[in-house]
Each structure stands twice: as C-alpha cells, then as structure tokens.
Amino acid sequence: MSCASKKYLSLMNKVLDQEATEQEERILYEHLANCVECRAHFDELKYSTDLLCRLAHPQLPAGFTKSVLAQLPPEKRHAIRR
Amino acid sequence: MDQKEKRLIKKVKKGDQQAFAELVDRYKNSVFAICFRMVGNTQEAEDLSQEAFIRAYNHIDQYDHERKFSTWLFRIATNLSIDFLRRRKTSVSLDAVVPGTEGLSLNTILPDNGELPDEQMVRRENEEMVQSEIKKLPEKYRSAVVLKYIEDLSLKEISDIMDIPVGTVKTRIHRGREMLRKNMTAGGGGQA
Numbered sequence: 001m002s003c004a005s006k007k008y009l010s011l012m013n014k015v016l017d018q019e020a021t022e023q024e025e026r027i028l029y030e031h032l033a034n035c036v037e038c039r040a041h042f043d044e045l046k047y048s049t050d051l052l053c054r055l056a057h058p059q060l061p062a063g064f065t066k067s068v069l070a071q072l073p074p075e076k077r078h079a080i081r082r
Numbered sequence: 083m084d085q086k087e088k089r090l091i092k093k094v095k096k097g098d099q100q101a102f103a104e105l106v107d108r109y110k111n112s113v114f115a116i117c118f119r120m121v122g123n124t125q126e127a128e129d130l131s132q133e134a135f136i137r138a139y140n141h142i143d144q145y146d147h148e149r150k151f152s153t154w155l156f157r158i159a160t161n162l163s164i165d166f167l168r169r170r171k172t173s174v175s176l177d178a179v180v181p182g183t184e185g186l187s188l189n190t191i192l193p194d195n196g197e198l199p200d201e202q203m204v205r206r207e208n209e210e211m212v213q214s215e216i217k218k219l220p221e222k223y224r225s226a227v228v229l230k231y232i233e234d235l236s237l238k239e240i241s242d243i244m245d246i247p248v249g250t251v252k253t254r255i256h257r258g259r260e261m262l263r264k265n266m267t268a269g270g271g272g273q274a
Contacts, residue, residue, distance in 0.1 A: 052227070052262070053234075055212055055213075058118045060111065060131070061128070
C-alpha cells in the first residue's frame with residue numbers, strides 16, 4: 001500500500017474486529033471506494049479469514065468419550081467401598 | 083454458564099464420571115477442532131484432546147466456578163497443543179520430510195453431504211491449503227487466530243484463555259491475519 005496506509009490499516013483492523021464506530025466505518029469505506037490498493041488489501045484480509053471460517057469442523061471417532069472415561073482414575077465411591 | 087453445567091461440575095468434583103462424560107460430549111468437538119487446527123494432524127489432535135479432558139478431570143478442583151468452564155477447558159487444550167508443538171520442534175523433525183501428508187485423513191474431516199467428487203476434490207484442496215497456511219503461523223499468532231476464526235470466540239474470551247491482555251490478543255490476531263493474507267493471496271506476493 002502506497003497511500004497513507006497506516007491509518008487505514010488500523011481502521012481495517014478495527015472494522016474486522018467489529019470494534020469500529022459507525023463514523024470510523026464510514027471513513028474507511030469512503031476511502032476504499034477511491035483507493036484501489038487499500039480496497040484490494042481489505043478484500044484480501046477478508047478473503048483469508050473467510051476461508052478459515054468456512055473450514056469444516058473435524059469429526060471425532062464415535063468412541064472418543066468412552067476412551068476418555070477408560071483412562072480416568074477409578075471412580076471414588078466412598079459410600080460403597082471400605 | 084447454564085445451571086445444568088454447574089450441576090454437572092459439582093458432581094464431577096465429587097468424582098462422578100458419568101457427569102464428566104456429559105461434559106466431554108458437550109465440548110469434545112470444540113476441543114478437537116482447536117487441537118487439530120493447532121497441530122494439523124488428526125491422530126495427534128485426538129490424543130491431545132483426550133489428554134486435555136483427562137487433565138481437566140484430574141484437576142477439576144482447580145477450576146474456578148466463577149469463570150466459564152469452556153474458557154478453562156480451552157486453555158488446557160491450547161496449552162497442551164503449544165507444548166506439543168514445542169516438543170515437536172525440538173525433537174528431530176521427521177514429519178518435515180514429507181510435507182503435505184499430515185492431517186491427510188481428510189475423510190474424517192469432510193462432511194458427507196452428497197457433494198460430487200469434483201466438488202469434494204476442490205474442497206479438499208482448499209482445506210489442505212488453508213491448514214498449511216495456518217501451520218506457517220508462529221504458535222502465538224496461530225492460537226489467537228484459531229480461537230477467533232475456528233471457534234468464533236470473542237477477544238475477551240481469547241484473552242482469558244491465553245491469559246494475556248485483550249490488546250495483546252488484538253495485536254496477535256492482526257499480525258496473524260496479515261501473514262495469512264500475504265501467503266494466501268497473489269496480492270501479497272505469493273509464498274512467503
């Protein structure tokens with residue numbers, strides 16, 4: 001980015017973190033409408049994180065919980081055991 | 083945290099393993115997703131997830147019920163994953179010899195949703211590409227990014243899990259995001 005990028009980069013981060021005020025958002029989007037480089041940068045940031053969000057949640061094998069339980073120390077049963 | 087969960091934890095503190103099984107069922111997919119995206123290998127992620135739950139059970143007395151149980155649990159899982167990555171880094175890195183083969187049991191990852199083989203292939207390639215980019219992130223950025231984008235947690239929750247200030251979480255996410263952008267898009271100059 002060759003324009004006054006620091007300012008806009010920090011605005012981009014704020015917007016992506018959902019921490020920007022309405023005014024900050026407007027300033028950013030107005031700038032993006034006029035600056036090809038910043039727009040490309042912003043789109044790329046969104047594109048990469050969108051790919052992460054869209055990753056499938058991996059599936060665990062069915063016996064997972066059972067196998068965790070099997071590795072726990074023996075259950076304390078004060079009332080029953082002597 | 084809901085009342086049911088509070089009751090379950092009370093029971094677990096008394097040694098009730100059936101109650102613990104319910105907690106495992108509640109959180110196993112999230113814990114596994116965190117471990118898997120951190121270490122990039124399903125078998126290792128499963129082992130780490132098991133270890134996380136066993137630790138949680140054995141140290142349940144240390145859990146502070148004023149805080150969210152998931153925060154505490156995810157912290158155990160994240161720390162175990164980071165420890166694992168550090169150990170792996172210091173041991174002879176055999177897995178580095180065959181890049182791209184890790185986490186390949188993608189059949190267990192991909193949902194069976196009636197996709198055509200071509201679509202599956204594209205999705206699989208995408209998955210692998212994204213996973214290998216996550217793996218390039220330094221571990222402290224990686225954990226922040228995984229908690230944010232895989233688990234969709236708030237910056238505050240991530241700060242509690244990682245035990246660092248919210249400002250530091252932001253910095254790590256910003257840097258991680260920037261690295262991903264550079265590596266994942268042509269605009270960033272391709273491979274870093």
